Amino acid sequence: MSVDEKTVRRIATLARIGLSEAEVPALAKELNAIIGFVEQLSEVDTTGVKPFTSPVENKMRRREDVVNDGGYAQDVLANAPEKDDEYFAVPKVVD
Amino acid sequence: MSKLTDLNLAQARDGLASKAFSATELTQAHIERVEASDKLNAYVLKTPEKAMDMAKASDVKFADGTAGPLEGLPIGVKDLFCTKGIRTTASSKILGEFIPPYESTVTQNLWTDGAVLLGKLNNDEFAMGSSNETSSFGPVNNPYQGANGENLVPGGSSGGSSAAVAARLGVAATATDTGGSIRQPAAFTGTVGLKPTYGRCSRWGVVAFASSLDQAGPITQTVRDAAIMLGSMASFDSRDTTSVERDVPNYEAALTGNIKGLRVGIPKEYRVDNMPSEIEALWQQGIDWLKEAGAEIVDVSLPHTKYALPAYYIIAPAEASSNLARYDGVRYGARQAGVDIDDMYSNTRAAGFGDEVKRRIMVGTYALSAGYYDAYYIKALQVRRLIADDFTQAYEKCDVLLTPTTPSAAFAVGKDVEDPLEMYLNDVFTVTANLAGLPGLSVPAGLDANGLPLGLQLVGKAFGEEELLRVGEVLETAAGFTTRPKEWWSA
Numbered sequence: 248m249s250v251d252e253k254t255v256r257r258i259a260t261l262a263r264i265g266l267s268e269a270e271v272p273a274l275a276k277e278l279n280a281i282i283g284f285v286e287q288l289s290e291v292d293t294t295g296v297k298p299f300t301s302p303v304e305n306k307m308r309r310r311e312d313v314v315n316d317g318g319y320a321q322d323v324l325a326n327a328p329e330k331d332d333e334y335f336a337v338p339k340v341v342d
Numbered sequence: 343m344s345k346l347t348d349l350n351l352a353q354a355r356d357g358l359a360s361k362a363f364s365a366t367e368l369t370q371a372h373i374e375r376v377e378a379s380d381k382l383n384a385y386v387l388k389t390p391e392k393a394m395d396m397a398k399a400s401d402v403k404f405a406d407g408t409a410g411p412l413e414g415l416p417i418g419v420k421d422l423f424c425t426k427g428i429r430t431t432a433s434s435k436i437l438g439e440f441i442p443p444y445e446s447t448v449t450q451n452l453w454t455d456g457a458v459l460l461g462k463l464n465n466d467e468f469a470m471g472s473s474n475e476t477s478s479f480g481p482v483n484n485p486y487q488g489a490n491g492e493n494l495v496p497g498g499s500s501g502g503s504s505a506a507v508a509a510r511l512g513v514a515a516t517a518t519d520t521g522g523s524i525r526q527p528a529a530f531t532g533t534v535g536l537k538p539t540y541g542r543c544s545r546w547g548v549v550a551f552a553s554s555l556d557q558a559g560p561i562t563q564t565v566r567d568a569a570i571m572l573g574s575m576a577s578f579d580s581r582d583t584t585s586v587e588r589d590v591p592n593y594e595a596a597l598t599g600n601i602k603g604l605r606v607g608i609p610k611e612y613r614v615d616n617m618p619s620e621i622e623a624l625w626q627q628g629i630d631w632l633k634e635a636g637a638e639i640v641d642v643s644l645p646h647t648k649y650a651l652p653a654y655y656i657i658a659p660a661e662a663s664s665n666l667a668r669y670d671g672v673r674y675g676a677r678q679a680g681v682d683i684d685d686m687y688s689n690t691r692a693a694g695f696g697d698e699v700k701r702r703i704m705v706g707t708y709a710l711s712a713g714y715y716d717a718y719y720i721k722a723l724q725v726r727r728l729i730a731d732d733f734t735q736a737y738e739k740c741d742v743l744l745t746p747t748t749p750s751a752a753f754a755v756g757k758d759v760e761d762p763l764e765m766y767l768n769d770v771f772t773v774t775a776n777l778a779g780l781p782g783l784s785v786p787a788g789l790d791a792n793g794l795p796l797g798l799q800l801v802g803k804a805f806g807e808e809e810l811l812r813v814g815e816v817l818e819t820a821a822g823f824t825t826r827p828k829e830w831w832s833a
Contacts, residue, residue, distance in 0.1 A: 250708065254708070255704070258704050258707050258708050258711065259704065261707050261711060262663060262691075262703050262704060262707040263667075263670070263684065263687040263688050263691055264688060264691045264692055264695065264700055264703065264704070265685075265688035265689050265691065265692030266692065274700075274701070274704065277701055277762060278701070278704060278705060278708065280762070280763055281655060281701070281705050281762065281763065282705070282708070284651075284652060284655065284763055284766075285652040285653075285655050285656050285718065285722070286652075287648075287649060287652045288649060288652050288653060288656070288718075288721050288722060288725055289717075289721070290649075291646070291649055291721075291724075291725050291728065293721060293724035293725060293728070296724040296727050296728060297724070297727060298720050298723030298724050298726075298727065299723050299724070299726040299727035299730060300554065300723060301540075301554050301584060301779075302539075302540040302541065302554070302584075302730070302778065302779020302780075302804075303540060303541040303584045303586055303779065305541075305583065305584060305586070307583060308580060308583065310580070319443075322443040323443070323673075325441065325443055326440050326441060326443075326673065326674035326675070327672075327673055327674065328671060328672075328674075328675070328676070328677035329677070335672050335673055337672055337683050337686070338679075338680060338681075338682055338683045338685075338686050339682065339683075340682075340683050
């Protein structure tokens with residue numbers, strides 16, 4: 248499978264990474280080289296192999312359903328590029 | 343007495359305990375050395391005032407008799423660990439001047455045990471790289487230079503950590519390893535690098551790259567120092583769902599020097615094409631050393647080794663594309679304006695991420711996108727299981743594996759920047775341990791023809807750090823690596 252320039256633009260949109268038209272051809276070439284490299288995996292017979300998602304097969308631990316943290320909105324907001332009272336501020340989302 | 347900055351961690355600890363010098367004297371000596379190290383670019387943030395405050399507090403504890411296991415020992419911290427009130431950037435522009443309102447569990451463990459923070463160490467942006475050249479702060483220079491005085495990379499992604507330890511800019515450093523980012527830089531700088539078993543050190547407060555692979559560990563001068571550091575860094579932490587609830591043993595006590603009857607596996611698939619003959623020779627030397635020490639050498643096979651890097655370059659970017667979605671200019675970091683919120687996201691991420699990070703996010707997004715998910719992502723996870731199963735089978739015949747750490751010595755700054763695939767091959771021997779979640783240790787074992795350090799790697803069973811460190815120390819003793827880089831940077 249090869250990654251064409253249209254696909255590069257589509258992935259960039261999905262990933263929310265702004266690309267200039269000038270960047271697209273070089274990126275397509277690089278992504279093709281990487282995808283070409285990982286294509287080797289298709290040689291491996293994986294019939295019936297269960298996907299490996301984590302080296303640790305922990306069950307999710309449960310804790311008491313009690314408030315054990317929180318109450319410091321100003322700390323949470325301290326690094327915000329823009330804030331308003333106790334809220335993060337973003338450009339208008341809905342007209 | 344030698345200079346205080348010549349001491350390794352264990353020697354410094356013992357000197358403090360015997361009151362040969364104070365914590366403030368030790369820290370002051372390191373601060374001065376760090377100040378004169380800018381040509382290496384190892385530290386991206388120096389915290390001398392904080393260090394002196396911590397050292398003074400340590401001296402009080404020594405006087406009180408309440409000193410911790412790492413009391414008064416000055417260390418550097420990779421800039422991937424969140425440090426409360428101290429700028430943490432992951433060496434990315436997108437985090438801007440981020441000041442964490444919390445402390446990572448690993449660093450908190452170190453401070454609780456008495457360690458002193460000298461500053462934050464450079465790394466590849468979001469730990470994505472093998473040469474420390476993708477950092478927004480620019481490359482780190484290896485304290486070891488090439489035959490003609492050219493600057494070499496210190497490895498990556500923990501290049502600031504490896505350079506700092508090799509140049510004695512701290513008695514030890516923290517690091518992280520997702521595909522080899524502790525062990526490869528250690529091999530390139532003549533230092534010891536330990537990647538613990540997945541789940542041994544908490545990931546809480548460590549900037550995430552690929553969550554099923556990331557693991558924190560130390561870079562140190564000696565195997566003993568690595569054992570001491572791991573004893574403090576490791577803990578069970580309920581804030582990390584993959585943290586394993588298991589007691590932390592006394593790793594230093596495991597260094598008995600006795601490996602009689604230990605079975606050392608030699609995986610034949612690690613004899614790769616075009617491997618330099620000196621690495622092949624060093625590997626054989628390592629086999630001979632362990633045999634002389636009483637170990638039994640066993641040939642083993644890890645048949646899916648060749649597929650480890652391709653699987654890694656699906657899994658790690660896929661997890662990264664998900665983890666790095668949080669950098670959207672809303673809650674922290676450097677925001678770029680846009681006409682609407684989507685435009686703000688795209689502009690922020692275009693300006694904030696470097697080329698390698700963008701490439702990996704794009705590959706990961708592609709592998710996870712509709713129509714490709716099964717063909718790439720699920721396929722890679724299946725191959726990952728086969729790789730992990732290879733180790734399980736090998737460990738029926740042996741206790742640890744011995745391999746080279748890297749396929750080459752340190753290379754020149756700028757050499758592979760334009761070729762991402764060539765750069766990826768650096769991790770060919772290290773990445774398998776991450777995929778299987780196993781502990782790996784790189785020990786400096788020799789020099790190449792140009793006088794550059796080479797490392798040998800030991801890979802252990804899950805939670806087999808004690809055995810791993812025991813063999814590592816035997817290897818270290820046999821190798822007798824005492825080389826130090828020429829101090830061109832302080833001139």
